[in-house]
Amino acid sequence: MDALTVAEVRTEVLADPSNPQLLVHVTTEDGMVGVGETWWGTYQPKSEPGTPVLPIAAMIDAVLAPLCLGRDSTDISGIWHHLERQTSQYGAEGIVSTAISGIDLALWDLLGRRREVPVWQLLGSLQHQRVPAYASLHWLGDVEAVRRDATNAIEAGFGAVKLHEADAAIVLGAREALGPDVAIMVDMSGRVDEAGALAFATKVAGADLTWMEEPIYPYDDHATLARVRAQVDIPMAAGENVFSVAGFERLLRSEAIDVLQPDLVKCGGLTPARAIADLADQHGVALCPHNFSLGPSLSANIAWAFTSEATRWVEVPWLSPGQEFPSDTLMPALADGHLIPPTEPGLSG
Numbered sequence: 001m002d003a004l005t006v007a008e009v010r011t012e013v014l015a016d017p018s019n020p021q022l023l024v025h026v027t028t029e030d031g032m033v034g035v036g037e038t039w040w041g042t043y044q045p046k047s048e049p050g051t052p053v054l055p056i057a058a059m060i061d062a063v064l065a066p067l068c069l070g071r072d073s074t075d076i077s078g079i080w081h082h083l084e085r086q087t088s089q090y091g092a093e094g095i096v097s098t099a100i101s102g103i104d105l106a107l108w109d110l111l112g113r114r115r116e117v118p119v120w121q122l123l124g125s126l127q128h129q130r131v132p133a134y135a136s137l138h139w140l141g142d143v144e145a146v147r148r149d150a151t152n153a154i155e156a157g158f159g160a161v162k163l164h165e166a167d168a169a170i171v172l173g174a175r176e177a178l179g180p181d182v183a184i185m186v187d188m189s190g191r192v193d194e195a196g197a198l199a200f201a202t203k204v205a206g207a208d209l210t211w212m213e214e215p216i217y218p219y220d221d222h223a224t225l226a227r228v229r230a231q232v233d234i235p236m237a238a239g240e241n242v243f244s245v246a247g248f249e250r251l252l253r254s255e256a257i258d259v260l261q262p263d264l265v266k267c268g269g270l271t272p273a274r275a276i277a278d279l280a281d282q283h284g285v286a287l288c289p290h291n292f293s294l295g296p297s298l299s300a301n302i303a304w305a306f307t308s309e310a311t312r313w314v315e316v317p318w319l320s321p322g323q324e325f326p327s328d329t330l331m332p333a334l335a336d337g338h339l340i341p342p343t344e345p346g347l348s349g
């Protein structure tokens with residue numbers, strides 16, 4: 001067997017009541033290991049910790065891992081297309097593309113480690129010397145908790161916070177506490193309809209929001225989102241629930257958004273990322289990668305962000321006091337609220 005051949009693909013569930021993680025370890029015949037990560041699943045407080053990621057882990061363990069064994073680990077595009085073709089009858093989007101993303105990130109990490117370069121150097125040339133990062137707060141539903149977490153994030157070096165709230169009073173309370181110089185985004189996670197989105201936008205008109213994210217459910221109701229966008233002065237953001245390049249084309253053609261938020265752990269990983277960034281460029285929208293991890297997912301987003309001209313912001317999670325991620329990952333270094341290009345090999349920086 002060639003030293004570069006994939007010898008093992010192994011999933012690792014990091015159980016946590018609020019922030020589970022699913023890591024993917026790819027090992028080659030020579031013993032080198034790359035570590036990827038995929039989506040953390042929907043919040044399921046009544047289930048055993050780690051449960052939300054189990055369906056994705058099963059897709060990797062039972063279907064994708066055997067398809068990778070014996071293949072050249074440096075032929076990432078070849079493996080990606082093989083996995084996509086062999087799983088097409090499951091439906092290419094959703095759990096399949098999410099599972100493929102975890103393996104894809106592990107292969108890019110492995111290649112970076114093998115060549116002893118950060119992954120952004122494998123993707124292209126540096127398009128930014130620094131990229132602004134925003135702290136993404138959990139759903140809190142309480143103005144004092146929002147003020148506490150937002151203030152902590154600003155004190156830790158961020159210049160922007162994203163709230164997950166659907167109550168305009170909480171958003172206005174946060175603006176009052178943070179003052180005029182902090183950028184504030186609001187993610188509504190599809191909790192309102194068209195009328196609710198318009199009413200919310202009217203109430204927060206004085207809050208100078210950087211964007212309003214996914215107000216409407218279903219997430220693929222682009223026509224309704226486009227109508228909302230046409231009627232409000234706040235930029236509209238979406239994309240974390242799009243799972244393919246074709247899906248991003250549909251979203252962008254609908255003229256529903258100003259800010260595109262692909263999530264590399266849902267849309268297939270770094271291999272299709274160039275095509276997605278090119279679409280953002282062509283449609284003149286800001287590329288703002290979505291992420292709620294401090295693991296390989298965040299590192300992959302940072303690598304992609306630095307090599308994509310359309311990048312404007314990168315999302316970094318911010319947890320309340322007493323919460324933490326189960327992996328031993330660290331907050332990335334910030335300089336005046338900005339990320340700087342990683343220097344560590346693979347996705348470890």
Ligand SMILES: [Mg+2]
Nearest residue numbers: 187213214240
């Ligand atoms: Mg969101």
